[in-house]
Amino acid sequence: MAGQMTAERGERQQLESGPPRSPRVHRRRMLIILFLAVVLTGGGSIWLLYGSPWLRVERVSVTGTDVLTRAQVREAAGVRLGTPLISLDTDAIEARLRRKLPRIDSVDVSRSWPRGIGLKVTERTPVLILGDGGKFTEVDREGVRFATVSAPPKGVPALELTVERSAATTRFGTGRLIGAAARVVQDVPAAVARDMRTVTVRSYDSISLELSGGRTVEWGSSEKGRAKAVALSALVKAASGARHFDVSVPSAPASSGS
Structure with missing residues (x-):
């Protein structure tokens, strides 16, 4: 009698709780819960980044x-x-x-x-200054003309363009000639650069430097700059009293005047 009552109680509890849940139903519910959590988290993140007052530029x-x-x-x-x-x-x-x-x-x-x-x-740092009508254009190491100032910066050599219109200027253009002059300035040895006052460009193959004390350097083109710098350093040491230096052909440098 007691066993029968226990069995009836078990059947009644099973009917009240419903049929047992299958693993598939359980997984589906977990996926739904996970999806909702991701949506809520993503929505919160989007609001935090775009809508909240905390992550804005102050x-x-x-x-x-x-x-x-x-x-x-x-x-x-x-x-x-x-x-x-x-x-x-x-x-x-x-x-x-x-x-x-x-x-x-x-x-x-x-x-x-x-x-x-x-x-x-x-x-940008100016390496040359180009004067024009009382104004001065700063030129950087890449030959970029980037600013016009009312007074030339101290210690920056002047750039003089004495180029005549010819097939060469049409071919190279003023911009390329200025770029060549900027490369020359960077190649000049430091001991000489301190005394450099003017860089004169007559053509792409004829660039010269004016140093303090009226001394001049015939540099030639902007090519073989490192070799020309070595040759000029050697010339200046060997002929400190010279007035003119020519390193346009670095394998055969020359100096003259005293």
Whole structure:
């Protein structure tokens, strides 16, 4: 009698709880729960990055400026405060800075989480100065004319273009001639560069230097710059009282005058 009652109680509990769940139903429910968790997590992440007030630009820091001011760089960057940090196009900011401020040689734009943007600027350095009507154009080591100033920077040699219009100038163009002069300046040995006052370009194959004390150097073209630098250093040491040096053919350098 007791066994019968226990069996009846078990059957009643089974009927109340329903049929046993299959493994497939269990897996399906787990997948649904997992999917909902991913959706909620993803939605929360998207809101955090784009919609929340915590990851928005509150400051734009600028480093590396010399001639430019930080305010000029910030203005040219055009980064609006309050913009979601994740939505900023760093490549577009870099391109905008280089376009608006030609003095900038390179710039590294980085997000400074959670609320900042960093602009690390490298400015162009003039190696030549080109005068024109009371104004002076700065030329960098690549021959890029990047800024016009009212007074020439100290210690930067002047560039004189005395090129006559010819087939050669049409072929090379003023830009390439200026680039050649910039390469020459970089190849001149340091001991001589300190005394360099003027770089004169008559043609692509005829570039000369004027040094302090009225001394001159016939450099020739911008090719074989390293060999010419070695030859000039040797000439200056061997003939310290000479007034004119010719290294246009570095294998046969010459000096004259005293």
